Amino acid sequence: MKNKKIIAVIGGNVATTEIYEKAYQVGKIIAEKDCIFICGGLGGVMEAASKGAKDNNGLTIGILPGTSKQDANPYIDIPIVTAMSNARNVIIARTCDIAIAIDGKYGTLSEIAYCLNFGKTVLGIDTYQIEGIIEIEDVEEIRNFL
Numbered sequence: 001m002k003n004k005k006i007i008a009v010i011g012g013n014v015a016t017t018e019i020y021e022k023a024y025q026v027g028k029i030i031a032e033k034d035c036i037f038i039c040g041g042l043g044g045v046m047e048a049a050s051k052g053a054k055d056n057n058g059l060t061i062g063i064l065p066g067t068s069k070q071d072a073n074p075y076i077d078i079p080i081v082t083a084m085s086n087a088r089n090v091i092i093a094r095t096c097d098i099a100i101a102i103d104g105k106y107g108t109l110s111e112i113a114y115c116l117n118f119g120k121t122v123l124g125i126d127t128y129q130i131e132g133i134i135e136i137e138d139v140e141e142i143r144n145f146l
Contacts, residue, residue: 005035005146008096010089010111011045011104011127019103020048022125025139026100027052033146038063038096040088041072041079045102050075063088063095090114098145100136101127121145 007030015023027049030037037053039046041062050060054075062076065085072079082088086107093099093114101112102125115122116132123142124133136142 005033005097006038006095007035007146008092008099008111008115009037009039009045009049009102010092010099010108010115011049011102012108013040013042013044013046015044015048015103019045019126022139023048023102024052026102026125026142027054027058028056029139029142030146031056031058033143035146037061038092040065040092040107041076043073045104047073047075049102063091086110093118093120096120098123100125100142101133103127 023045031053036059038061041064050073053060060076061078062072063080064071065088067083069079089111098121099115100123101108104127112122122133123136125136
């Protein structure tokens with residue numbers, strides 16, 4: 001397993017129906033490409049992508065901000081409890097090989113910044129347009145990076 005790519009999906013804990021569907025598709029593609037999925041483990045984009053990965057037999061890891069495994073969304077296989085709040089974003093950024101940012105707010109922005117600072121590839125779907133992010137128009141394009 002150590003040779004498999006670890007792909008992070010980062011995004012808000014609230015998602016519109018359109019963003020939820022895109023995140024679900026991203027998780028599905030990650031699983032289909034036999035990569036390991038990692039996220040912050042909560043709702044919204046994280047839940048949708050986790051569900052997409054899990055529905056397609058992917059392995060899902062959630063790096064949780066709180067003190068309980070019970071906080072993880074139901075599609076997380078391996079909940080990692082950190083009690084670190086947003087500081088857990090560094091763990092996600094250090095662990096992933098590639099990050100896919102979908103929508104999001106300031107927590108997502110911090111994860112993007114950490115990933116870029118650590119030299120990680122960051123793909124962006126309906127998220128911040130800043131230097132270093134590879135903008136993705138069609139979710140299927142991520143297959144080219146995995």
